[in-house]
Amino acid sequence: MTIESAIGNTPLIRLQAASELTGCQILGKAEFMSPGGSVKDRAALRIIETAERAGSLLPGGTVVEGTAGNTGIGLAHICAARGYRCIIVIPETQSPEKLQLLRTLGAEVRPVPAAPYASEKNFQKVAGRLAASIPGAIWANQFDNTANRSAHYSGTGPEIWKQTSAEIDGFVCAVGTGGTLGGVSRFLKEQNPRILTAVADPTGSAMFNFVTRGKLQTSGPGSISEGIGTTRVTQNFAGAPVDTGWQIDDQSCVDWVHLMLQEEGLFLGGSSGINVAGAVEMARFLGPGHTIVTMLCDSGARYQSRLFNRNWLRGKGLEPNSLRLAKAS
DSSP states (O other): OOTGGGSSOOOEEEOHHHHHHHTSEEEEEEGGGSTTSBTHHHHHHHHHHHHHHHTSSOTTOEEEEEOSSHHHHHHHHHHHHHTOEEEEEEETTSOHHHHHHHHHTTOEEEEEOOOOTTSTTSHHHHHHHHHHTSTTEEEOOTTTOTHHHHHIIIIIHHHHHHHTTTOOOEEEEOOSSSHHHHHHHHHHHHHOTTSEEEEEEETTOSHHHHHHHSOOOOOSSOOSOSSOOOSSOOTTTTTOOOOEEEEEOHHHHHHHHHHHHHHHOOOBOHHHHHHHHHHHHHHHHHOTTOEEEEEEOBBGGGGTTTTTOHHHHHHTTOOOOHHHHHHHO
């Protein structure tokens, strides 16, 4: 068995608090159990395999990517296993845990100031130019390389369909690159068009307004969540059959992340908090008795100095209070 063969086929975990609160069966796909610790392992592997088959990535070559962290971590694992050089361009605003892990895995890490996508200084564009300047290098381009979406269409979606015995009423998750929701929604809708698909969107992102109103318009302050939320429709998300969406604020994200740790022993990152909050909103929309699946994207260990640091949270005007959540929801 190789590290690549261990990617995917993650279990579905019943989320007790969310299920009991709503009367639905809310299930989370445990992507933190993948070798690289996140859902992004799937895209990283498919991108590299696709480049190898196309002949653009040759032995001893270089993989360059602009990432908020998790795709870079997945790429670093696979590059180490296959003998490729790995260069990661990452916004310097990302958690120090992710930067340290990338370096430990052997990646060359190049932090850059955070800049919007419209800027030529945006980390994705910096990565693209860097790859073009290095002989034998490829730019993974996770946002617009549809190998990302394909990994979820042929992998994650069928796994969910099989694990729920085709008894699934809804799927919801956040959008970063759009690969997960783009691929899974396509597969599930092909099996049963009545399955409700939705985006759980952090504040400051445009996907909620795009899905519900057809407008690429941001609303609310920027979120503390990392790796999700976007102001553009990527190639991986273009044409995705997504029915609706809910905007999730940071307090709900923090409440759910801390509640799941304290009451269920699940140590998860902020995107998982957004996703679980979105699943609860979908359950309230559908009513009791339905089965809803979302993604548990990665471990909270990558955000420990922020998401689980009460002083840092208070500096952002946030206060984790799982008791308030459980009583008031």
